[in-house]
Amino acid sequence: MPQHASVGRGSITVDHLPPDLTRELYRHMRTARDLDTEAVALQRQGVFPAYVSVRGQEAAQVGSAAALDPARDFVFPTYREMAAAQAYGVDMVGYMATHRALWHGGLYDVAASRFGAVNAVVGGPVPHAVGWAVGERLRGDDGVALAYFGDGASSEGDVHEAMNFAGVYGAPVVFFCQNNQWALSVPNERQVAGGSIAARAEGYGMPGVLVDGNDAGAVHHATAEAVAHARRGEGPTLIEALTYRVEPHSTSDDAGRYRDDSEAERWRRRDPVALLREALTAAGHADEAALAEIDGQALEEARRIRDGVSTAHEPDGSELFTHVFREHTEELTRQRRTWKEEVEL
Template identity: 45%
Template sequence: MTVMEQRGAYRPTPPPAWQPRTDPAPLLPDAEPYRVLGTKAAEQADPELLRTLYARLVHGRRYNAQATALTKQGRLAVYPSSTGQEACEVAAALALEERDWLFPSYRDTLAVVSRGVDPVEALTLLRGDWHTGYDPYEHRVAPLSTPLATQLPHAVGLAHAARLKGDDVVALAMVGDGGTSEGDFHEALNFAAVWQAPVVFLVQNNGFAISVPLAKQTAAPSLAHKAVGYGMPGRLVDGNDAAAVHEVLSDAVRRARAGGGPTLVEAITYRVEAHTNADDATRYRGDAEVETWRRHDPIELLERELTERGLLDEEGVAAVREGAEAMAADLRARMNQDPELDPMDLFDHVYAEPTPQLREQRELLRAELAAEAEAETGAASGAPEGGHR
């Protein structure tokens, strides 16, 4: 019998029917983004929560505008505005308990401030003054992450460690649609699902990764559908509906805290302003597109709901706006003060125990600064130029 004949005669026993480990149906997101405002679900929303969300949104919009102005004045090196995305920013901060952790990306300064971090300290990194600018442990807010998606594995690690220690802690990690194209996104979701870590992933799908539209990043039906491949639920929500985002994130946080594992939430929103002050958004999108999204503004959506239900009047609107102006004035005044910086701080808080290279670099800088100070003293006393070199 030939080899081919032997192969043709081989009839293996059919394997048993394959069964998926998990039924994928409950993990699939809704076909349409979940909404609250303008629907019957809004009638069940807590009026006090809606008022709080509204005040935070108005303050957030004014904060974005003031930070953008400070960039134009040279007081900030760069500012990635979250104008138009304030509902995601505020809801993410309010959905967490005090003991929980927030892991923001570089565009999530407003979420950091909404979590309780001082507005000036939140902008210190973008000013170029410090590595972070605030103590992450004080408000349980990780440093603003400029590299895309690198904060996601950190969030999973913290959440997994908390679970192992028996701490009742949830981590909420924020990322943009561009960050979902990074390997860190895959690694974080895979580990989180395998370990059933108490972590919530919030993807703010604002339409563009700088100038790259979502259609050129992925062919998935939605980013929320990616959750199924990792074995976790995916939720799709209107990212400009503050009440809906808060509800979805709060449900995901409760689920994680109860041991239900991670959730991936995709919030459909829009970046109204440019990627940063260094970007010309008119090169890759038209004004008509932006104006369409302006008509779905998160502040106007919530203000309409509140006024129609008699929960907000003109005096209330004016009071909130006055408070926002006071916040902006304080931020402007404090940011216009030149900070006193010590160059030696560059070497602090890098390693718990400085490496030999770091100690060598520190001593080199110390010697250079001492020589510069000596030269300035000599110049002031009238010594010949270069006499102290």
């Protein structure tokens, strides 16, 4: 059975964490919240064709990403890990350019950032993370891979195969499931047999941890333990962070067609940013003046990123045909020639 961290609906505590860490978690979460608001506005203005909100999942993402070492670990995200990218130190103008569809996977350096490109394949990042982790051990290095995926992706065969492979070979991977309780329009009870994703870990021969995904401190602690476990050569861990997708699946989705907003409203009242803010003051880690200063810095950073991505230079259209294959095929050459003829008309 999974190890249960506190998964409640009340307040949280950060007494067990250093004050500088909790303030840093809050700064990243506050920045991600403000940037999320700006990103939705950019989509409404036609700058982004579409956007997936991370609102309500900031603690799960920031708490986990901040527990990694960007110098040696590697993150494999889905399409909703903006807050994780922010906490991991990714160039956010380059990252957010993904949503403008400017270039293959955004304008940031994936290898240098050690943060994978946005992956819209359901469950797709999970086998990639295992492959990287096995390669890391074969090289004799001690990096750890973290794979993000959702509750819906946990029903994919790719995820099962990756976890089984990692369990058999003891791969240094943290499988991090953000269980936001909706696989697009399908609720947990209609697609997660047994009611728990973390409980599946036992069948793969690895620890399973269920954690309150709205408690940044609890998420950070659980992830740090899982990373240390993998770095010691003790194999993978499956973490299920229980949270909620308070916004629609994307800006193209109408959540009112399949769920009662009263449920989302209950989770909005347990907002992870507000919870951490309250915990910081209760623990004496920051007073209102310090938090107001962080809020101001976060808003300024979010607006800087917004302006940067809004005005980012569009690459030449010919780059559509680069990095598709190692060597250009006859068909790709034909397509490029046709494209060139059309744009030159």
